[in-house]
Amino acid sequence: MTPPFTLTPPQGRTKGEVKRLRLAGFIPVSIQHKGMDTQHYQVEAAPLQEFLKQHGHTALVELLIMPGEIRQRGIVQGLQRDAISLKIQQLTLQLVRIEDTLKTQVPISFVGKPAMLNPNEAMVIHQADHLLIECAQNDLPEYILVDVTHLVPGGVIHVSDLAPDARYKILTPSHTSLVSLTRTRGGGSTADATEAAATA
Structure with a gap:
């Protein structure tokens, strides 16, 4: 099983802060689920990009959400790429729970x-x-x-x-x-x- 990707509270909220976040090797991540307010985190970009390259955007992504070390699963719902480098700039994940279809x-x-x-x-x-x-x-x-x-x-x-x-x-x-x-x-x-x- 692939090790979980650690999501931590976002360190960048303004446009400039988000730009510096990406330069540091992280990207903003939003997670959603029916009946839940959208939550915002950040994740290390390179390992996630490699995972999606190997397994595709339909693969289940194992998550470790901080603080609290909460284990969850998600699936890619949307992503934004840089027009030139094609690197992922922002990611949206749909949480997948045991009872979900x-x-x-x-x-x-x-x-x-x-x-x-x-x-x-x-x-x-x-x-x-x-x-x-x-x-x-x-x-x-x-x-x-x-x-x-x-x-x-x-x-x-x-x-x-x-x-x-x-x-x-x-x-x-x-x-x-x-x-x-x-x-x-x-x-x-x-x-x-x-x-x-x-x-x-």
Whole structure:
């Protein structure tokens, strides 16, 4: 388990103080939860940025809130980046408690290679990169696998084609296209490709 990120009371409130805070390697953090006033803290920037780079913005973030050493979990609700360096400038976290049900975007990981894929005839087109799901916090997947092995030219995989998983419910509309194998100029028809495969 990743060590918790320590949130401490903010040392900067004015624009100048916040700028000095960032130069010192910290960023402002706001935490929110239904029925709770927004609370403000600061956190060391570099370790958090590395964590989000490795695990993505949908990962649960372990928190140690000071003073009091209160253990909590959160998920990224919003962030602001510097337009040039792309470093995180400010972060908003939604607290996640044991009784909470999460609704969040989870990245799609496409696996496999279509058996009929010929670069001169067809190409794989990713039409979505995240799915909206609902789950308990302990069942939050890091990503959802989509196997494209059986795609044929002209074929499309929709949300409705994914196998159900007891750990989460997909909220993205079932008709949403996720990936397709699109015929390129000069490529044969789906029927031609199927016939060629059958006689190979």
